Amino acid sequence: MDPPPGNGSLYTTLDTSRDEIRLLEITSVEPVVCKLSIVSLLDEPEFSALSYTWGDASVTEPIIVEGQSIAVTTSLTHALKAVYFQWTEGCCSEDNSGHRIWVDAVCINQPDIQEKNSQIPLMYKIYTSAQRTFCWVGLPTPELLGAFDIFAYLIQEFDSRSKSQQEGENFMQGIDVDLAALIPPMSHLFYTQYWRRMWIVQEAVLSKEALLVSGTRALSLAAISFVNKWLEVYGLQHDATSAPVSGDEEVLAIEATRAKVRGGKYLAMAKIENAKSFVETRAVYWSEETDIIFCRTGMHMYNNFSTYAATNPKDLVYGLMAVLGFTLAIDYSPAKTVADVYCDFVAKWLSTCGPESDELGGGDLWFLAHAGIGHSWEVIPRLPSWAPNFVAISKFEEVQGRIFCLVEDRSIEAFGDHRLIPTCSEGSLHCAAAFVDQIADTGPAITRYTGMNEPPAQWTQWAVEALVRSPIHPESQRHRAFGLLEAIMHMNDYLKNVKLKHTKDLVGSTTYGYPQLFHWFLLLLFEAWRVKYENDDEHAFHAAFRTDRVWDSDEFDPHELARWRLMRTTPELSSCLPGHARTVYDWFAALKRISDLRPFETKEGCFGLCPPLTEKGDIVAVLCGCSNPVVLRKMGDHYSHVGVCYVSEYMSDEERSGLNAASFEAKKIEIR
Incomplete structure (x- = not known):
């Protein structure tokens, strides 16, 4: 986002030998009016820093800086208003920074390449020197504000408990709310575009105090991180292995929510926490040897x-x-x-x-x-x-x-x-x-699956034909379906010693594990042959699986196998063991991970991706x-x-x- 022509007078040359930077001082927000000053980081000035997403550069509105009107993105205007509210009416009313804040889009003369080259290396000093960093996470939508409110409620509940209660195993008891139901709306905090921006990593990690803001809401990043760990210890993510299963769509919905929340936390928070821990550890233990x-x-x-x-x-x-x-x-x-x-x-x-x-x-x-x-x-x-x-x-x-x-x-x-x-x-x-x-040889690209009612994809047909043509690897004497499954699941270390003998290993076990994933893979191949044989289960079974190299086929009931078929939404799935229902979701997640890749076969008879x-x-x-x-x-x-x-x-x-x-x-x- 470049300042419009005519704003060059805003910027005078910075003294790089003194690590000089510019700061905005917000004096009002209706409209946004600011002063621009120059300070040296060597003098240890008091100021805050802003972390935000610039947003659409074509959607702008004016703010007044040193009496001049300059165009900034709407995102920046909202961010400055949110910061000013916290300074004047919110949690930072005792802030002694003089309402001064470092904002990259305005405090760096963006068209000046030489200045930009000298200011970017100062980012470490800027964010470690700032009294706090305001992290504007997005426009104050009802969903985002609702997520703020849920976190604030949980933080208040935890703070109200004694230290012994906080450290006890049952510290969540007494909260009169369905906590599991709160998890999906909480995830809205982590799915804004803010968490996709590269610069926010160092801005949040290097800060003395990171404060998430939107509209009139504000929460400490450290407090939100603590709540996430708190909920994880308590095990609030809905555990499909213990939930009653009333149908495949419900199971998939539960697992989708579970994965989304885990993804939100781990992608947005755990990465920031790990990076912060790394930076802090490096600061303490760094030496020439380390x-x-x-x-x-x-x-x-x-x-x-x-x-x-x-x-x-x-x-x-x-x-x-x-x-x-x-x-x-x-x-x-x-x-x-x-x-x-x-x-x-x-x-x-x-x-x-x-x-x-x-x-x-x-x-x-x-x-x-x-x-x-x-x-x-x-x-x-x-x-x-x-x-x-x-x-x-x-x-x-x-x-x-x-x-x-x-x-x-x-x-x-x-x-x-x-x-x-x-x-x-x-x-x-x-x-x-x-x-x-x-x-x-290479097979068709692995396509995405949007639901259990889809027909088998072309790549599964290719896999079936390759496996039927040559089911056993010539050197290892292992069924080649294992090799393809291992590639799909990226789990060769776990699977290399797995030996499946008969049906009970696949269907009768109540232990959740990757043998079940192999089971679902076989069912997927079975479904491909069911289409070819026009839903004739017995012919499909004999075409796809009859090989004494893997198990005793006399013990494998094709009709029992058909009851477990993966690719059709049927009432039978409602009677599945919950662990198997969980496996269905894991299988779909694996296919999403490898979508657009191709299965291949080598001259030595190996499968891969x-x-x-x-x-x-x-x-x-x-x-x-x-x-x-x-x-x-x-x-x-x-x-x-x-x-x-x-x-x-x-x-x-x-x-x-x-x-x-x-x-x-x-x-x-x-x-x-």
């Missing part, structure tokens, strides 16, 4: 905030530097491209790895999960295939269509003498690789420094990174320990 540990930990934390948004794509890196504890030269000039900034980010990361990487767990190439030409992502000019596309990732849902790389890298020992510390320069990434397999633009003939490789196998494409004398993939056979310690065998050739490669 610097590399904190730097690596901070860099890995980037995954927590990769889907947060910023107006300027460079800010997807710059906006986290103060929290993560690394520094890059700030450069908003056109000469510094977005691709340059993202490559600088990787170069800075790799420079922190060094020889100590092995001892610290490796995982140096985790950023490859955010990169690759195999995705239908927005193209960033001149961005190498290995460099993270933070612009595309920021527009994702939290887990949509992505394969995550683990922080822990299991490939280090496997490479032995072929280990190589990854480096990047002049647009190329150099690393050690072992080519372990090749893409033989890959980016949607993966092609037959692409190489499956294990890279030294990457926890997941990757898909590479030969491009003359170098390779392009298609994307990370998931193949359980190449994820396990046992498989990777064999990479030194003569059949695998580890070598140094160049990726562009």
